[in-house]
Amino acid sequence: MANDQTTVRFGILGCAQIAIKLCKAISQAPNATLVAIGSRSVEKASQFAADNGLPETVRVYGSYEGVLEDSEVDAVYMPLPTALHVKWAVMTAKKRKHVLLEKPVAMNVSELDQILEACETNGVQFMDGTMWMHHPRTQKMKEVLSDAHRFGQLKLIHSCAAYNPGPEFLTHSIRVKPDLDGLGALGDIGWYCIRAILWAVDYDLPATVLALPGAVRNDAGVILSCGASLHWPDGRLATFHCSFLSYLSLDVTALGTKGYLRLHDFIIPFDENSGYGFFWEASQVDFGKLAADDKRWCPEANEHKVESEEAQEVLMVMEFSRLVEAVESGGATPEKSWGVVSRKTQVVVDAVKESIEGGYKTVELIVS
CATH class of the missing domain: 3.30.360.10 (Dihydrodipicolinate Reductase; domain 2)
Structure with a gap:
C-alpha cells in the first residue's frame, strides 16, 4: 500500500455465496476497493465476476496464489471452507497482506493460533467476519x-x-x-x-x-x-x-x-x-x-x-480498512483485540x- 494510498485494495479468495455480499460491501465502503478475485479455476472466477457485475478493472485469477502474488492487493477477504483457513490465512499473512477471515475462523484453537502468530509476525491486521x-x-x-x-x-x-x-x-x-x-x-x-x-x-x-x-x-x-x-x-x-x-x-x-x-x-x-x-x-x-x-x-x-x-457488512469493511490504513500509512501496530475476541470464541x-x-x-x- 503506497504511503499516499488511503483506499485499501482487496482481493477475495473463493467464490462462496457470502463473497457476493462482501463484494457489494467493499464497493460501498468509501475507504475500500476490490481489485482481484481468485478461484480454483479462471472460468469459475470469471463467471462469478460476470454474474455479480464486478467492474472490468477487477483482475480474475484461476488460483488463490494469483491473488496473493498480486502486488496491488493490500488485504484479503477469505470465505473459504474452514478446513482451508489455516493454510491460506498463514500464507496471506506471510505475503504481508491483511486478513479478513470468514467465521468460523478455524477448525480448532491450535489452527487459529497459527494464523494469529503469522499475522503478528508479519505485522498485518486480523479480523473475523462476524458482521453484527x-x-x-x-x-x-x-x-x-x-x-x-x-x-x-x-x-x-x-x-x-x-x-x-x-x-x-x-x-x-x-x-x-x-x-x-x-x-x-x-x-x-x-x-x-x-x-x-x-x-x-x-x-x-x-x-x-x-x-x-x-x-x-x-x-x-x-x-x-x-x-x-x-x-x-x-x-x-x-x-x-x-x-x-x-x-x-x-x-x-x-x-x-x-x-x-x-x-x-x-x-x-x-x-x-x-x-x-x-x-x-x-x-x-x-x-x-x-x-x-x-x-x-x-x-x-x-x-x-x-x-x-x-x-x-459495509461498516465491518470500513472498520477493517481503517485499521489497515493506520498500519500501512500511519505507522500503527495492528489492533490485537479482534484476534483476542476470535480466540475466545x-x-x-x-x-x-x-x-x-x-x-x-x-x-x-x-x-x-
Missing part, C-alpha cells in the same frame, strides 16, 4: 447492559440461531462435509451464539462448558444441531442452541437483576435495507409508585430503533465439541 458486531445497534445494546441502574447485574444470557435449509443442503453443502467444514452447525451458526454470549459478559470466559444431551450428527459425524450451557464462578449462566434442523430463529435474551434485553434478528437485521435495527428493553417496575388501579406486574418493553446509514466452540464427543461431560476452561 459492527452494527450501531450492538453498541447501543452494550450501553443498556452496562447501565447498572437500568439493567442491574447480568444473570442469564440465552441465544438461539437456527434455520432449516432442507435436504439438498444437508446432503451437499460444504457445511456438512467433515473435510471442509467439519464443525457443522456449531461452527456456522453456533459461532454467532457463543460470540453473543461472550460479548454480553465483556469476553470473560466461563469456568465450565457443558454440552446439552441430544446433539444431532449426520452419518459423517458433523453436528447438525446442538446446544450447551456456560457457567461462571459468580453465578452467571448462559445457554445456546444452534441447528440446521429447526425453523429460522436469530434470538438473544439477556436477563439482569433489574431489566432485560431482547432481539430477534441479531445475526442479520430482518430488513437489511431498512437503515435501522430494533431491540427491546425493559426495566424493573417500581411497585410503590404504581397507581392503585394499575394492575401491571410486568413492565411494558421499550422498543429501541437504532439508525444506521450503512449495512453492517474458538476456545468455547472447541469446549462444546469436546463435551459432545466426551459423552456430554463438563469441560473446564484453562485460559491461556
Whole structure:
C-alpha cells in the first residue's frame, strides 16, 4: 500500500455465496476497493465476476496464489471452507497482506493460533467476519447492559440461531462435509451464539462448558444441531442452541437483576435495507409508585430503533480498512483485540465439541 494510498485494495479468495455480499460491501465502503478475485479455476472466477457485475478493472485469477502474488492487493477477504483457513490465512499473512477471515475462523484453537502468530509476525491486521458486531445497534445494546441502574447485574444470557435449509443442503453443502467444514452447525451458526454470549459478559470466559444431551450428527459425524450451557464462578449462566434442523430463529435474551434485553434478528437485521435495527428493553417496575388501579406486574418493553446509514457488512469493511490504513500509512501496530475476541470464541466452540464427543461431560476452561 503506497504511503499516499488511503483506499485499501482487496482481493477475495473463493467464490462462496457470502463473497457476493462482501463484494457489494467493499464497493460501498468509501475507504475500500476490490481489485482481484481468485478461484480454483479462471472460468469459475470469471463467471462469478460476470454474474455479480464486478467492474472490468477487477483482475480474475484461476488460483488463490494469483491473488496473493498480486502486488496491488493490500488485504484479503477469505470465505473459504474452514478446513482451508489455516493454510491460506498463514500464507496471506506471510505475503504481508491483511486478513479478513470468514467465521468460523478455524477448525480448532491450535489452527487459529497459527494464523494469529503469522499475522503478528508479519505485522498485518486480523479480523473475523462476524458482521453484527459492527452494527450501531450492538453498541447501543452494550450501553443498556452496562447501565447498572437500568439493567442491574447480568444473570442469564440465552441465544438461539437456527434455520432449516432442507435436504439438498444437508446432503451437499460444504457445511456438512467433515473435510471442509467439519464443525457443522456449531461452527456456522453456533459461532454467532457463543460470540453473543461472550460479548454480553465483556469476553470473560466461563469456568465450565457443558454440552446439552441430544446433539444431532449426520452419518459423517458433523453436528447438525446442538446446544450447551456456560457457567461462571459468580453465578452467571448462559445457554445456546444452534441447528440446521429447526425453523429460522436469530434470538438473544439477556436477563439482569433489574431489566432485560431482547432481539430477534441479531445475526442479520430482518430488513437489511431498512437503515435501522430494533431491540427491546425493559426495566424493573417500581411497585410503590404504581397507581392503585394499575394492575401491571410486568413492565411494558421499550422498543429501541437504532439508525444506521450503512449495512453492517459495509461498516465491518470500513472498520477493517481503517485499521489497515493506520498500519500501512500511519505507522500503527495492528489492533490485537479482534484476534483476542476470535480466540475466545474458538476456545468455547472447541469446549462444546469436546463435551459432545466426551459423552456430554463438563469441560473446564484453562485460559491461556
